[in-house]
Amino acid sequence: AKTEKILCETKKFIEGLHDKEEAAIHELVGQAQMYIRNHLSEELSVTGIAQMLFLTPSYFSRLFKKAVHEGCNDYIIRLRMEKAQTLLESTSLKTGEIALLVGYQDKNYFSLAFKKFSGISPTAYREIVRNQL
Numbered sequence: 001a002k003t004e005k006i007l008c009e010t011k012k013f014i015e016g017l018h019d020k021e022e023a024a025i026h027e028l029v030g031q032a033q034m035y036i037r038n039h040l041s042e043e044l045s046v047t048g049i050a051q052m053l054f055l056t057p058s059y060f061s062r063l064f065k066k067a068v069h070e071g072c073n074d075y076i077i078r079l080r081m082e083k084a085q086t087l088l089e090s091t092s093l094k095t096g097e098i099a100l101l102v103g104y105q106d107k108n109y110f111s112l113a114f115k116k117f118s119g120i121s122p123t124a125y126r127e128i129v130r131n132q133l
Contacts, residue, residue, distance in 0.1 A: 025063050025067055028055070028060075029063060029064055029067040029068060032060070032064060032072070036075065040080060040103055041101050044076050044103065049072065077113065078117075080103050081118065083101070084099075084122065088125050095107055095110070095122045095123065
């Protein structure tokens with residue numbers, strides 16, 4: 001009976017450690033996500049974010065993917081493209097201005113990235129959205 005009690009207590013202890021580790025991972029990833037959202041117009045990199053969190057880039061990448069089910073770079077691109085879509089829908093800003101607001105210095109590269117993400121160019125996207133109104 002003593003052995004069973006010791007095993008049960010050990011199991012609870014290990015599960016508690018695991019839960020604390022999971023909470024710490026989610027907190028770190030949450031900090032990274034908040035940083036990304038707040039600095040979307042700036043240059044962002046996995047290395048830079050990992051350094052900010054005092055982690056190696058490879059370890060941070062694994063933690064991020066495990067928690068978010070999406071790679072960090074893919075997450076950044078998705079947020080940038082979603083923000084660009086919102087800006088194209090709700091403003092009359094030029095494509096180059098939107099590119100800068102979502103973190104792209106080169107409007108041509110932004111247009112290519114947008115087309116890869118959505119299947120159409122930013123200008124065509126804006127036209128489609130305006131015609132639906």
